[in-house]
Amino acid sequence: MKKIKLFSLITLFSVSLSCTDDLNTEPKVELSLEQLLTQDPNAINGIMSKLYGSFALSGPNGPGSSDISDDPGESPFLRGIINLQDFTADGMKNRWGDDGLDQLTTASNWDENNKFFRYLYNRVYYTVPQCNNLLVVLNSVDVANKDQVIAEVRFLRSLAYYYMIDCFGKGVLVTEAENGISNPLPEASRTELFNFVENELIAAVENLPQTNTYGRANKYAASMLLSKLYMNAEVYTGSPRYTDALTYINKVINEGGYVLDDNITEVFSADNNTSSEIIFPLIADAIVSQSFGNTTYIVNGSMNSATMNTVSFGNPGGNDAWAGHRATKAWYGLFGNLATSTDDRADLFWTAGHTYEMTDYKEWTNGYPSTKFRNTNFHSISGTPTVFSSTDFPLYRLADAYLMYAECVVRGAAGGNISQAVDYVNDVRERSNATTITAGDLTLDFILDERGRELNLEGHRRSDLIRFGKFTGGSYLWPWKGNTLNGTSIPSTYNVFPIPLTALQANPNLTQNPGY
Template identity: 25%
Template sequence: MKKNIIILTSLSILFFAFSSCKKAFLDEKPFSAYTPLTLTDSLGFEASLIGLYNHTSTIFSWSDQQGWPSVWQVGTDVANATNNQQGVEIPYYNYETLTPTDNGAARTWNRNYIMVNLTNIIVDGIDNPATTTISAKGKNQISAEAKFFRAYAYNNLATLFGGVPLITHALSGPKIDFVRAPIADVNNFIVADLVFAAANLPDIESVKTNTKGKMYGRANKFMAMQLLAEVYLRIGKPDLAEQQAQAIINSGRFSLIKNRYGVKTSQPGDYYSDMFQYGNERRSQGNTEAIWVLEQENPNTVVGGITDSPQQRRVWGAAYYNIAGMTVADSLGGRSVGRLRLSNWVLYRLYKGNDIRNSQYNIRRKYYYNDPSPTYAAIYGKQVPFSGPDTLINICPSTTKWGAFDPNDTFGYAMIKDFILMRLGETYLLLAEAQVAQGKTAEAATSINVLRTRANAAQVSATDMTKDFILDERARELIGEENRRMTLMRTGTLVERALRLNSNDASKPITGLTTKALLLPIPLNEIQLNKDAVLTQNPGY
C-alpha cells in the first residue's frame, strides 16, 4: 500500500473543515474536544499527548515484518542475520539490494513524519489564541512534551536521511511540493525544540501522578537533555554535549545499578541482569538508572497494552527448543526464533576478563537439556554440545535482555517488556564521547571507568581513549538496547567498523557496503507523489 508524507491525521482535519462549510443544520457543536479543530482544553491535550507514547511504540513494533529489529543491528559490527531471517532485514547486510523501494526506509520515514504531524497539531493548538483555559505554565509544559517528541522524530530523520522536509505546522490538506531543508536548518530546529523542552518539562520526581503514583513514563527534562547531548555530538558541538551529559549525572536523580534488586533476587543472576528482568525495568520498580522507559503492558490484562506485537525477544533470542531434549522455559527467556546472532567480534573479542556484562546471566552461551519427559532421561541436565549448525540459530549465544516468558502466550508471539530507551549508563558514554572529541582523554577515561568499575572490568587510561574505544564500550554496555545502525551512522563509522569487525560471517556475510549507506534512500513513493516539487534522492541511490 502506498504511503506518503500526507499524513492520515491531516485527512481528519479536512473532513471536519469540509463539514463546517455545509448547511446550518449540519453545523453541530461537538460535545468533546479531541479533534485537531477543537483541541483547546486540557483533556484534549492530555489525550493527544498520551497518543504520542502510543505512536512511539509503533516505531519499535512491526509484526508484519518480524525482522524489523534486525534492520538496526545486522550488517553492522554487532550482529548478523541467520538462516531464519524474515526478509525486511536483507538489504541491511546485502547492501546492493538497499534501494529507494526498501520497506524499512519507507517505514522509518512514515512513522517519524506521522509523529511530526501529531506533535505539530498539539503545538499549533496550544499556540492558538482560542486556547484560553490553560495557564501559561501549563501551555509551556504541554508544548514542551510535544516538542520533545517532535525533536525525537526529526533527529531520527536527520540521522538516517540527512536534510529532510521541515514541517513546522500541522498539515491542513494534501501537500505535494515538499523540498528538503538543509541539514543545518533541521538541526537548528531540533536543538530549539529540545532546549525549550529541557527548560519546561518537569524534573523526573515532579512528573504527573495517578492512582498508582508518579507517572515516571511521562516526559521529563532529563530525557530532553540526554537527546540534546546526542544531537550536539552529531552536529559537532561536543562541548555542549558534555554540559548536558554532566548536568544529568550531577543532578543526583539517577544512580547506576550496583546491587541486586527486584522480582528475581531469590534466583541466580546478577545486578546487571536484574535491570532487564520483566518487572524491574521501571523507576517505580527500582531501576534507579532509568531516564526514559517506554512502558508496555501485557495485552491479556490491559487492552491495548502493546502495539502490533513487538518482536524483540523472538529476534534476539535463540531457538533452543528446536533441539530434541529442550523445551520452552521461563529461565531461558521464553520462546525466540533466532532471526539474528551476535557477531563473532562481540562473542569472542569484545569482552575481557570478568566483565559482568558478559556473564552467563547477560549473554547466554550454554544450554542444558531441560525436557523432563522419559524420552530424554539419559541426557536431562547435561550440556547441549556447542557444535554444528545449531550454534548459528538454535543455541547461538545471545543477549538475555529481551527474554521473558508469558504464560498467556506460550507460543511467544508478542514481546511484552518495556523499552528502556535512555539510562544513565549511556549518559556516561555520551559524556566520554564528548570529552574524547575535545581531546579531554583523561576526563574521558574517568567517565568510562565509572561504567567499567560497575562492570568489574579492567580500568582504562587516557591513552586508550579514542572514538573507536567509546564505540566498543557502547557495544559492551548497550548490546541489544541501542539502535546500533543509528549510532554508527551518527558517528560516520558504519562502513569502517562493519567491514573491519564483521565482514566474514559464515552464513549471511556483509556485501556491497559503501559510504552511500551512511544515509538511507529517500522512499521512492515520496519522490513520485511529490509532483509539484523535486524531493531529491540521497547520493548513490
C-alpha cells in the same frame, strides 16, 4: 500502574492518513481535537499517551492494528530502530530471509523499494503530523500545565525528526505552520532539519519539568536527545559540536538524579520501570500495550525453544519463540574468552548448541542469541511467561551518558576532564565486574568497543560506527558486511539510507540520496 495506557478515547480518535504524503495529515474524528479538549481538558493525558505510544505500538486496537497502511507487525517505530540501527551494523544479524531484511542484515543491495526503509520513514511522517495537529489546537485551548505539554509535544516531534536526520539525511520539514497547505513542501537538507530540531529541543528543555510521570519526557530526556544530536553534528552538518554535547550531558549526570543500577540485568527485565538508571523508556506491557514491534520483537526474536530454555527468559516458547536474532563475534568477541571473562555482560549470550563463528547467517545455531533483554522480573518471581513483553525499552540511560561524556572529553570538548571520564567509564565497567582502566587506556577505539559491550541491541550501533568512521569502507569488517562471510568494503553512500520510492512519488520536490 507502571504504564501509560492507551487512552480510552481511541474510539473517538481514529486517524486516517497516507504517511508518504507529507500534507495529508488532517485527522478524521467524531469530535475535533479542539472540541474534545474544550469539552474535557483532561483528555490531553490520553492524547499524549497516544503520541508517546506511536514510538512502540502499531495501532489503537492491539497488535494487529496499524496507524498507517503498513504491516502492523513489521512496521512499528521501535522495530524499525532495531532493524536499521542494529541489524545493519556489526553486532546483530537476523536469519529469517524476509525480502528487504536480508539486505539490512548483510548491508548490501540497498534500494528505494526496501519496505523496511519505508516503514521507518512512514512512522516519522505519522508521528510528526499528529504532533503538529495538537500544537495547532493548543494555541487556542487551555489545558493544565500547557507550557509543559507543548514542550513534550515538541520533544516527541524532535525525536521523530532525529531519526529522519540520522537515517535518511534529509526530508520534508512539516510544522504546525504548514497545516492547511495543499502544495508539496520543499525538500529540507540535513542541516536545515538539524537546526530546526536543535532549536526545538533547546526550547523544550526550558519548559519540561525535572521529573514527570513514568514514560513521559522530562528535562533530561530532552537533554539526552539534544546531546545525541550534537554528538553526531560533524556527521550531520560537517561541524563538530562535542562541547555542546558535553554541556547537556553534564546536566543529565549532575542534575538528573539518576544512578546506575547495581546489576545490568535490572535494566533489561520486565520490572525495569523501577530502574534508577533509565532516563527515557519506550514502554511495553503484556496486557495493556501489546505490540509485535516493541521489546516483544527483541525478546521473542532472540529465542528458540528447540535450543534454549525460553521459559527462564519469560517466553512460553513454541510458536512464540521466533528464532530470528543472533549476535556475531563482533559483539561477543569484545569480551575475549566468554568462559573465563569476569565481565557479567559476557554472560548475556546463549552459547549451548551454537557456534562461535557465523558461517551462515540464516542458520539459527550459527552465532550466539543475546539474552540481554528478557521478559522476567528481576526483583520478584514472575508469573506465567507471556507471549508479549512487559520489558520497557531504555532508549536513554545513564550508562550511555557516562560513555558519551568520556567520548566528548577524548575528542577535546571543553568543560570536562580525563580523570572524571575514566571514573565514569570505570563505574560502568565495575557494575559488571569488568577490570578497571586508566587514562592511558581511554582511546576512541576503546570507547567504541565499550559502547558495543554496554549498548549493543539498544538502537545506537550504526550511528556510533558512522561517527567513528567505521561503518562504510573496508577499514573495519564484520561477519556478513557486504554479504560476504568475513566482510567486505561497502560504499560511503550507505552512511544514509535511500529515500523510499513511495515518498519520492508522493512529493516531486524530494530527490534521491546520491548513489541510489
